[in-house]
Amino acid sequence: MPGAPPVECAKYTSIDFMLTQTASLAGVAAFMILSSCYKIPVSATHAVVGASVATSFYIRGNVGIKWGEIISIVISWFISPVIAGIIAGGMYYIIKYSVLIRQDTFKWALRLCPVFMCFTLVVNLYACIYDGSKYLGLDKLNATEAFLISVAIGVAGWALLTFPLKNWLPNRAKRLYDKETIKMQKRLEAGKAPKSHKIKDMREPEVAENIKELPWYKYFWAYVPEDRLTKKVFNTLQIVSSSMLSFTHGANDTGNTISPLLAIWLCYESGYAFGNAETRDDTQLLLGYGSLAMIVGFVTLGHRTIKLLAHEMTVDMSPISGFCIEVGTAFTVLICVKLGIPISSTHCTVGAVVFVGMAKSTSEGVSFGTFRKICFFWLLCFPMSAAIGIGTTIILQQFL
Template identity: 25%
Template sequence: MDTLAWVFYLSVAVAFAFAFGIGANDVANSFGTSIGSGALTMRKAIVIAAFCEVAGAVTLGAGVSDTILRQISNLDSPEVPGAPVCWACGQPNSRMLIFMLGMACALFSGALFMLVATCAAMPVSTTHAIVGAVLGMTLVGAGAACVRWFGLLTIVASWFISPALAGALSVLCLLATKRCILEGQDPFQRALAGLPFLFAGTVAVSYAHGANDTANAAGPFAAVQALYLHGLDDCGRVTTPFWVLAFCGLGIVTGLALLGHRVMQTVGRDLTSINYPRGFAIELGSTLSVVLASVAGMPVSSTHAQIGSIVAVGMLESGWFDMVVGN
């Protein structure tokens, strides 16, 4: 078996393992509030995820995956004038085999980190893990001049914007739910009328996660499979095909089904008390922020978005906001 073949088959295994870790950790924290509030059972969450994660991955996941592929490591030439050529794709001194190995190592390190964190019931960010891994392999394999620093800073900035936006949207959603349903006339009938929106929000959070976080495993794996199938000199074909996104989506659903309960306990019950209205507000706020990021092609942390929403809703319900504004 030649070098390209064993790197490819190894990447198949570690990409599935990384996707498994994403499902066990990131998808689990996405559904944690719904299960913690009692709105969903574990079985229903798995069924929803089985359809929506894959649907989100194949419809919106390609843009985020290509961002991870091309906005961190420079496949063409360094942006600093006079610096050495990075991976020298298509040139006699091509280093694309090292790039291919680096992406496989990034998948392996991300998978290992996610599985260890999941076993410890710690909700962590797969986005941070894979961006850090790709950055590390670029620094070691090609040098700092080959890092697309502006693209990297744009990604990092989105990590701070996303949880703040998710928290603000969740607070607005909870206030609207209280005003329009819980504190209005005949709240029971209004709540029944609002059930379709609750179910739609639950489906949307899974779709949004599939659209964004599936790319964390799909991006590096897509690079490996493209170089394996089309050769080390054809960098123009380093894109993300649908089958790679669907394959990673399958790994995500498997991880949720087998190990998702660990992180769900942390997010759904240990951070703050969650009831139906709070769970709905948290899910909707975090979902909207992740969908907006996916449309923009930005790999954000769904974990951070979810935690930002939980913290903001917890602060609102505890009266912290009232103390700050002096009410």
């Protein structure tokens, strides 16, 4: 149960344990709802660990808390955004060199779209197959076998998709291009001026001739405009990467945030402050409940943090940038999930946004004022969730 204290070494009574986990849930829920109302993307995993450790420390002191593991988890919160950012930024540079600096960017985007799609599929398949479902026997496969199966399926998918995409993808991109152009023209004719970054996006990129003649290493710093039609190709790719990122969020965040509730249920069923969730089928219902709760949260409050990351933290978020950010975040989270590290998907996403924004080499690529505000709330996440958790524990103790 990632995020919860290691209960196997704690001298809890079942009542104490259920009390601490209930208080942890209260601390996490209160802080997450408050942060979402203020459009701040904070880490549910961060909050779970903070509340769980604080309530456990309040009830039983230092007994049962593995501080070495806690420190390693905290360190991962600072390292993971950098790793996700490096992967996302590297992905953007690959696209910049293979597509954006070419003379016919639309043609090269169409050529490489199946390759990028295959890569995304292989990464996601490997995460599902390696150490996967015991019901399907996937847990018996080693890393090499899982990788070979993933590559085989990914290559087969690439071969099957190449021909259908050859005609469908350019036609879809052109339809989206024309639809967007007509929509913006109607808004301008009606006197409804769009936002400045949308007006900039409507203009065709004016690439100076000397940009195309730069030495290869200078493209690392040079800003290369993104053709509108080319971006529509990556619009399709972003559907795939968004699905992959949603999967990783579910695999990571649901397990981390539902762990206190799962611990309460196991304690209630067994009467002991420990239990093995993998041997029980009823725990799958709780994971399903957690997934449903994530959907409700996304529908009700998720749009606030989406707006901040997509429009306030960076004003140049394009399908190309979004694809790189989602792949970098998903890749990092999947690796850490397999390693059993309670990583923050939110931290990884923010790190990827910052690195891709800097990789674009634009003066307005990243709003560092917004980034500082997010970091400030990150620092508050641990103590605030801990304080709310302890406060809830004190209140609940009055009824026991």
